[in-house]
Structures are given as structure tokens and as C-alpha cells.
Amino acid sequence: MKKFIEESAQFLKERGFEAPEIGIILGTGLGQFVDKVEIISSVSYNHIPNFPTATVEFHTGKLIYGTLGGKKVIVMQGRFHIYEGYTLRDVSYPVRVMNELGIKKLLISNAAGAINLNFKKGEIMLIEDHINLQGGSPLAFKGVEQLGSRFTDMSAPYDAEMRGILKDIAKTEGITLHEGVYASVVGPQLETRAEYRFLKIIGSDTVGMSTVPEVIVANHLDLPVAAVSVITDECDPENLAPVDIQDIMAAAGKAEPDMVTLFTQLIEKL
Numbered sequence: 001m002k003k004f005i006e007e008s009a010q011f012l013k014e015r016g017f018e019a020p021e022i023g024i025i026l027g028t029g030l031g032q033f034v035d036k037v038e039i040i041s042s043v044s045y046n047h048i049p050n051f052p053t054a055t056v057e058f059h060t061g062k063l064i065y066g067t068l069g070g071k072k073v074i075v076m077q078g079r080f081h082i083y084e085g086y087t088l089r090d091v092s093y094p095v096r097v098m099n100e101l102g103i104k105k106l107l108i109s110n111a112a113g114a115i116n117l118n119f120k121k122g123e124i125m126l127i128e129d130h131i132n133l134q135g136g137s138p139l140a141f142k143g144v145e146q147l148g149s150r151f152t153d154m155s156a157p158y159d160a161e162m163r164g165i166l167k168d169i170a171k172t173e174g175i176t177l178h179e180g181v182y183a184s185v186v187g188p189q190l191e192t193r194a195e196y197r198f199l200k201i202i203g204s205d206t207v208g209m210s211t212v213p214e215v216i217v218a219n220h221l222d223l224p225v226a227a228v229s230v231i232t233d234e235c236d237p238e239n240l241a242p243v244d245i246q247d248i249m250a251a252a253g254k255a256e257p258d259m260v261t262l263f264t265q266l267i268e269k270l
């Protein structure tokens, strides 16, 4: 795997991806952030050697390199999900490549349902901890110890310093920023009422279909990571309305400016 990662990184370096400081992974419906970036170079995932695209249907995502808030950043516009048929290793592969290119911090956003019913559609939750319900690990493969510790510590998976800065920004900007536990499921089907009850009982505040594999790999690489959930639906098992993906996208779009403010100012302050 090391050779593959180096090949992908070398290809990107040749296209100008030099010394990025911060990597950013944008969630479903949360691509507007890219408008803030002064783009220097941009490459379609399909063109990057060893990127997990060749085996699955055409993927429209792009890796973008540019400046924002005086920092060099790499932005993943579009991410890989296991519900598209990728493996946990595939979906977290770009994190390894960004790390190889030299990023020092990773920021992640996702669209998520609220299990904690104090959280409302269009609000944002800072992820403080997570529960992996995706049925596997992105670290479960032969040779993983060549890339980092096999038995990766997960006692504090989300960087405390960046969380503190994000909370300060939210306070100053008047943005409601909850804090809590994100549960990752495989999807792509939404949850049953019984599953929402289960998610509440086990201590989750939001649920979504991403983020956790990337965070596990960031911890494997000792790469500080911060992540937020944008609440796109409220998952009340006693009053469950059928979820409409268009509604989810619309709710993500509504909350997006707040997410952009949080990430933009965080990057300026790092």
C-alpha cells in the first residue's frame, strides 16, 4: 500500500500540489466551501493513480489544491462511501495520500440525522466522539503496521485544540454549535424506527454514513482531525416522517454557510 500511496502523491505533486497544510473533506450537499478557495490546481479523482475509482461506476469527485485564509489547503469535493461499493480501506485512502503530501490537520464535514432531539434541522454538531457501526475497520489488513500502529489508540479521536477554537468561533459568530457523539452506519437505506431507538440507547447524538473510517485512519497516522455534522433531518422514532433525499440536500444547503464560516475561520486561526 505504501508504494501506491507514494505514487498517488507523486502524481499530485507533479500537478502542483506542493506542501499543503490542511486537508478538508466535504460532506453531501456541502460543496460550496470550495468557492472560498483560491484554486491553484484541480484533478478529477478518476485521473489520480490508485485512487479508488476504477472499479466502481464513474465518480465525479475532484481533489482541489489552493489557498484559503493564508494557508495551502487540499479539498476533497465529493467523498467515497461504502454504500457505493467501496471498501473501508478505499474510502479512507485519500486521507493517506493527503498525509503523504504533508497535511498537518484534517477537517471533515458530513450530513447527518439527529438522534438527539434537542438538535434541529439546519444546526451543526461538533463531533466529540464516535461509534463505529460500519462492521469493520479500515486498519484490518496485512501490512498495516508499516503505515502506523496496528492497535491505534482511540481514546481522544477528535483534536481538543481545534474543537476549542471552533466553539469560540461559534460563540463569536452566534452560530448554534452542539457537541456530541456521531454514529456511522453503512446505509444507503435510512434507519428503521427500532434502529433510531437503538442509536439513542447506545449514546449517539447524530447518525450518518461516513467520516468514521477517515477519522480512524487520521488517528492511525497521528493526524489531528476535527469534524462536524450538519443536521439534515430529525430522527424521532415516535413521529417518523419518511425521509426524502431532496429534503436532506436542501437542509444541508441551508446550514452550509455556517459550516463554511466555522471552517474558514478555523483555518485562518491555525
Ligand code: HPA
Pocket: 111, 112, 113, 114, 185, 187, 190, 191, 207, 208, 209, 232, 233, 235, 248
Ligand atoms: N441516517 C443516516 N444517514 C443520514 C441521515 C440519517 O437519518 N441523515 C443524513 N444522513
